[in-house]
Amino acid sequence: MVRSARQRDVRRHLLIYAGLTPYLVIAIFPIFWMLITALKQEPDLYRMDVVPFWFHLPPTLKNFALLFQSTFYMDWIINTLSISFWVSVITLLTAVPAGYALARLKLPGSENLGIGIFMTYLVPSIILFIPLARVVSVLGLQDKWWSLVVVYPTFTIPFCTWLLMGFFKTVPFEIEEAARVDGCGQFAALLRVVLPVSWPSVITAMIFSFTLSMQDFLYSLAFISVSDNKPVPLGVATELIRGDVYFWGSLMAGALLVGVPVAIVYNLFLDKFISGITGAAIK
Amino acid sequence: MAQLSARGERDRSAALAIEVAGHVAAPRWWRRVAVRRYVFGYSLLAPAVLFVLLLVGLPFLFSLYLAMSDASVGDPVARFVGLENFRAALESSAFWSSLRNTLVFTVGAAICKALLGTTLAFLLMQPFRGKKVIRALIVMPFTIPIAVSALGWKWMFDSQFSVINWALSRLHLIGDFGTAGWPVWLGEPGLALGSVMFVNVWRSFPFSAIVLMAGLTSVPPEVIDAAKVDGANFLQRFRKVIVPMIAPILFVGGLFDTVFTLSDLSIVYLLTNGGPDGATEILPTLAYQVGIKAGALGRGAAISLFLFPLLLPAMILLLRNLRRREW
Structure with a gap:
């Protein structure tokens, strides 16, 4: 009896795994293929007579070395980190107070304002990139990574405001009231009581400023054409191709070196992202 | 009571009427705090709203304008060309x-x-x-x-x-x-x-x-x-x-x-x-x-x-x- 229950459980597992295998292969194979390409020696890439899924010449880190020696890869990484840093700063400084005000101060019109801010997240970059190109050139930021610091908050602020608004609603009113009774001002209550208990959500908002900035390609493509001012995705996609010659090994190395860490961080916060955009629907 | 003060907050004369009716303390207290809260609240909202208006709202209107002009990258002076x-x-x-x-x-x-x-x-x-x-x-x-x-x-x-x-x-x-x-x-x-x-x-x-x-x-x-x-x-x-x-x-x-x-x-x-x-x-x-x-x-x-x-x-x-x- 016990045995048959166990057998049934094993069979159920096998069925589920069998069902999931095609999805897993489709999802993961391209990333595996990029990784193995990044580690292969050049001649090993262009052999069709042997099974390509494994090494036939010893693996190499040459492709990674090439990135740092003969491209602006280091600059691109520094640019990407600087952009993300400043975008996070701008986003937090605006979205934290806005989210708090919308969630807790019962302002007239705050519902519509909240929805309005969130809706701007849906105004796609493809409609805004041409007028913003003009804005960027008026500000004298053309071909500078600073232009992206100005532009990325157009999508991080709406998203993070909405996200933080949801979080702040869950902070119990009592703790704030207690602080107020103890003589705290409104602003002091926000700084000293509400923020300290919501730091995980503030960190989450920061992570999203970072990962959402990393998902952009259009703005950087439209605004920046100078090699050493590019962020990583744009740099890898445009600078490692010379005419018709593709440096596949280095392309994949450069793409993965940044893509995989971003994917892992995003992965950890994915459920928050989903509940952020569908939160309105679940509630 | 809550109804009265809510109405009073929206309408000054109604609030005065309440004062005349003798309910002075509650509405006035409520109003002062509310006003302070509104000022505080809207100033917290202002940076985010301004940013979004300036860099999403205005550019959107600007793209409507651009679409009806012959603006180009090289030539900053645009002519209106309608549709x-x-x-x-x-x-x-x-x-x-x-x-x-x-x-x-x-x-x-x-x-x-x-x-x-x-x-x-x-x-x-x-x-x-x-x-x-x-x-x-x-x-x-x-x-x-x-x-x-x-x-x-x-x-x-x-x-x-x-x-x-x-x-x-x-x-x-x-x-x-x-x-x-x-x-x-x-x-x-x-x-x-x-x-x-x-x-x-x-x-x-x-x-x-x-x-x-x-x-x-x-x-x-x-x-x-x-x-x-x-x-x-x-x-x-x-x-x-x-x-x-x-x-x-x-x-x-x-x-x-x-x-x-x-x-x-x-x-x-x-x-x-x-x-x-x-x-x-x-x-x-x-x-x-x-x-x-x-x-x-x-x-x-x-x-x-x-x-x-x-x-x-x-x-x-x-x-x-x-x-x-x-x-």
Whole structure:
């Protein structure tokens, strides 16, 4: 009896795994293929007579070395980190107070304002990139990574405001009231009581400023054409191709070196992202 | 009492009337604090609202203006040309084929994503060992930056050293390199459109599955049990109970995906750049080519604004959906 229950459980597992295998292969194979390409020696890439899924010449880190020696890869990484840093700063400084005000101060019109801010997240970059190109050139930021610091908050602020608004609603009113009774001002209550208990959500908002900035390609493509001012995705996609010659090994190395860490961080916060955009629907 | 003070807050004379009636202390206290709270609240909101107005609202209006001018990158002085840019777009065959490709791309990909996402969600809803790891691996396509993975696909679709072709050729499903049976994925019109759609589906099907799972877990098991007790079979439960309950969340998820798909240029730009011979040109890539590459800001703005009527119904529906729910 016990045995048959166990057998049934094993069979159920096998069925589920069998069902999931095609999805897993489709999802993961391209990333595996990029990784193995990044580690292969050049001649090993262009052999069709042997099974390509494994090494036939010893693996190499040459492709990674090439990135740092003969491209602006280091600059691109520094640019990407600087952009993300400043975008996070701008986003937090605006979205934290806005989210708090919308969630807790019962302002007239705050519902519509909240929805309005969130809706701007849906105004796609493809409609805004041409007028913003003009804005960027008026500000004298053309071909500078600073232009992206100005532009990325157009999508991080709406998203993070909405996200933080949801979080702040869950902070119990009592703790704030207690602080107020103890003589705290409104602003002091926000700084000293509400923020300290919501730091995980503030960190989450920061992570999203970072990962959402990393998902952009259009703005950087439209605004920046100078090699050493590019962020990583744009740099890898445009600078490692010379005419018709593709440096596949280095392309994949450069793409993965940044893509995989971003994917892992995003992965950890994915459920928050989903509940952020569908939160309105679940509630 | 609460009613009185609420009205008083809105209407000065009503508040005075209350004072006259003798309820002085409560309304006045309430009002002072409320005013202070409003000033405080709106000044907290101001930076975010200003930023969004200045860099989303104004640019949007500015793009309407640009679309009706002959502005270009080189020439900052623009002339008003009315609807000339829209007329020019409607008269060019490149526009119509991009519009057609955009619609085929968006609708076709959406159907595939829905099918793959639903089946995957039901599999992932089952309890089994190693679920966390498998889920984390399956959502990788969605979380890795699209410009990065598009490069990987470009290499996988290589005209000569495509790993896909290697596998298919070993399975004898296609011919050898150099023969007519060797597909050049990004080089033949039909295949190229299919390939870029496939990459879009690859990127977004985990998103569909996760949104669906979020919806399914929000259905209380008691409701489903109740339906079971009432004799509803699986399909009836799915159609009559589960779907209506998760409809709002599916709707929001679908909307987001549509907006992302309609406005994403990176897959097409990196894989085919609109080629071969315009077969994969979509409105975003056309707007980029015309507006930025060729420098005709006005023309480009007009082309990208044609996306707006496609997006608007989706946005209005979302707005109504959000408004209907109680906060």
